[in-house]
Amino acid sequence: xxxxxxxxxxxxxxxxxxxxxxxxxxxxxxxxxxxxxxxxxxxxxxxxxxxxxxxxxxxxxxxxxxxxxxxxxxxxxxxxxxxxxxxxxxxxxxxxxxxxxxxxxxxxxxxxx
Amino acid sequence: xxxxxxxxxxxxxxxxxxxxxxxxxxxxxxxxxxxxxxxxxxxxxxxxxxxxxxxxxxxxxxxxxxxxxxxxxxxxxxxxxxxxxxxxxxxxxxxxxxxxxxxxxxxx
Numbered sequence: 102x103x104x105x106x107x108x109x110x111x112x113x114x115x116x117x118x119x120x121x122x123x124x125x126x127x128x129x130x131x132x133x134x135x136x137x138x139x140x141x142x143x144x145x146x147x148x149x150x151x152x153x154x155x156x157x158x159x160x161x162x163x164x165x166x167x168x169x170x171x172x173x174x175x176x177x178x179x180x181x182x183x184x185x186x187x188x189x190x191x192x193x194x195x196x197x198x199x200x201x202x203x204x205x206x207x208x209x210x211x212x213x214x
Numbered sequence: 215x216x217x218x219x220x221x222x223x224x225x226x227x228x229x230x231x232x233x234x235x236x237x238x239x240x241x242x243x244x245x246x247x248x249x250x251x252x253x254x255x256x257x258x259x260x261x262x263x264x265x266x267x268x269x270x271x272x273x274x275x276x277x278x279x280x281x282x283x284x285x286x287x288x289x290x291x292x293x294x295x296x297x298x299x300x301x302x303x304x305x306x307x308x309x310x311x312x313x314x315x316x317x318x319x320x321x322x
Binding site: 205 | 245254255256257258259262302309310311312313314315
C-alpha cells in the first residue's frame with residue numbers, strides 16, 4: 102500500500118490566489134482528517150470526515166477555507182483567497198475506525214507571499 | 215478548551231543518556247497517543263494508552279498514562295541518534311487534541 106498521498110508537496114503562491122491541496126486516502130479507510138502545522142500553534146485539526154460526511158469543521162479558520170470529499174478515497178482542501186498567515190504545512194490523515202490509528206500523509210508545505 | 219502541554223519544548227542530549235518528556239492536561243482523555251515526526255514527514259503513531267496507570271514498552275521507549283488519565287510521560291533509555299525527532303502527544307475524547315511537541319536531538 103502506498104499510504105496516504107498528498108499533492109503538491111510544496112506550493113508557493115501569491116496572496117489572493119486560490120490554493121487547492123489534494124489527499125488520497127489509504128484504500129478501505131473511512132475517516133479523513135485535515136490538519137495544519139505551524140511552529141506557533143503546533144498541529145491543529147481543521148476538519149474531520151467520516152464516510153464522506155463532514156463531522157466536525159469547527160477547526161476551519163474562516164470562510165476562506167473549504168474541504169470536500171467527492172468520493173470515498175479523495176479529498177481537497179481549498180483556500181480562496183489565500184493570505185500570508187495561511188503559510189503552514191498541511192497534513193491529511195486517514196483512519197479505519199475500528200483500528201483507532203491515524204496514518205498521516207507527507208504534508209504539503211504552503212507558502213503564501 | 216482542552217489543552218495539552220508538552221515539556222520540555224526542546225531537549226538536546228548525548229547518545230547513551232536517559233530522558234523523560236511529559237504531556238500534561240487539566241482535562242481527562244479517554245485515550246492518549248504518542249507520535250514521532252521526522253523532518254519533511256507526517257507524524258507516525260508510536261503507542262496508544264487507554265487505562266489510567268497503564269505502562270507500555272516499545273524497545274527502549276516506556277510510555278505511562280497517568281492514573282487520572284490527564285497526563286502521560288515518555289521515557290527513553292540509552293538514547294540513540296535515531297531517536298531524534300519531534301515527539302507529539304495527542305489526547306482523545308470527543309475530539310483529538312495535539313500538544314505542540316518536544317523536539318529531541320540526540321548527539322552522537
